[in-house]
Amino acid sequence: MHITIHRPEDLSTSLRGAWHRAMDESPDHANANANPFLAPEFAAGIGRYRGGAQVAVLHEGGEPVGFFPYERNALGVGRAIGLGLSDCQGLVSRPGITWDISELLRACGLSVFEFDHLVEEQKPFGRYVTGTFPSPVIDLKVGGGHGSYAEWLRGAYPGLAKTTLKKERRLARDLGEMRFVYDERDPRVLHTLMRWKSAQYRRTGRMDRFARPWIVDLVDHLFRVREEHFTGVLSVLYAGDRPVAAHFGPTSRTVFAAWFTAYDPELRYYSPGLIMHLRMAEAAGRDGVRLMDLGRGEKEWKDWLKTRELRVGEGFATRPHPVAAAHRLWRRPVRGLRNTVLAHPTLRDPADRLLKTVGTLRTSGRVESGRARPHAR
DSSP states (O other), X not given: OEEEXXXXXXXXXXXXXXXXXXXXXXXXXXXXXXXXGGSHHHHXXXXXXXXXXEEEEEEETTEEEEEEEEEXXXXXXXXXXXXXXXXXXXXXXXXXXXXXXXXXXXXXXOSEEEXXXXXXXXXXXXXXXXXXXXXXXXXXXXXXXXXXXXXXXXXXXXXXXXXXXXXXXXXXXXHOOEEEESSOOOHHHHHHHHHHHHHHHHHTTOOOGGGSHHHHHHHHHHXXXXXXXOEEEEEEEEETXXXXXXXXXXXXXXXXXXXXXXXXXXXXXXXXXXXXXXXXXXXXXXXXXXXXXXXXXXXXXXXXXXXXXXXXXXXEEEOSOHHHHHHXXXXXXXXXXXXXXXXXXXXXXXXXXXXXXXXXXXXHHHHHHTOOOOOOO
16 A cells, blocks of 8 residues: 655645545445545645645555545644544545555654544544544435435424424514525625624633634635535525524535534524524435434434434544653543543533533623623634
């Protein structure tokens, strides 16, 4: 196996085409290989704004047969491309290709490779996985292709479907006729979504991703990408002329990745986020998408909407090296503590309430001092 290293944004047209073919040649076009987070367009987007982004290209018989996107720092510490943002990670290869993880890390100049959403099919990483977690998905063609997801949901959760429709009618009555745009091209609404999401992060005590200019720039860039294997899709729910909920995420030909969803907090009692996801699922199914990936994480609304679960892994693939040992000693306890809290409701619920209290105090403190933090833009 011959391995070459490239900047993702500098890949030739022929290498991008080979990468796309590897995505398409998987036995099931709705499986992990077809996820837009594994497309060259996502890696190239990260490469525009992150200096350490690279791609290892695996060649066999002179042909490119595998693609491994990653980020590397000066000490040889590697991580999955877009770690912290990507909901699907791994090596994309043509069917039947075998590769060795030690050889791959050596060719990439990595002593350690950290991942947290590794797809289950990545067998060579197996012994380095420290934990696996459910990643809920929605099959938009359920029942062996017979019937729609909306029909399945009405049968599985009739109470939820009835309540959601009632709230949607009430929202239309109070604010104006409901209108849903699956692929909105107005960048002003994208910035409204980022403001809503930024406020939500702060309100709930989470890290505000949109306080990082490079993430804002990345989302702006991906919004403009319109390719067959990766399209940045902004979906918006309107009541009258007022946007009430929005979502931005990437989609491939067959997989829709749920990414950033937010809504007008003044309208939370109407459940606009849930209405939004139901409308997205219906529209994506009509557009030919077969799978909506909701991403790792336990949320009640994900349990309501999912039809099944995939498994994703986290861990550290390593080669014998002092830097690898130090990185594991530093990062693994942090991940272990976080996962312990998330796995136990008796710990998770109080922690969630504490974060929200901190977020409320932090937000009210800025308002009272008159030094409200501006949006990342």
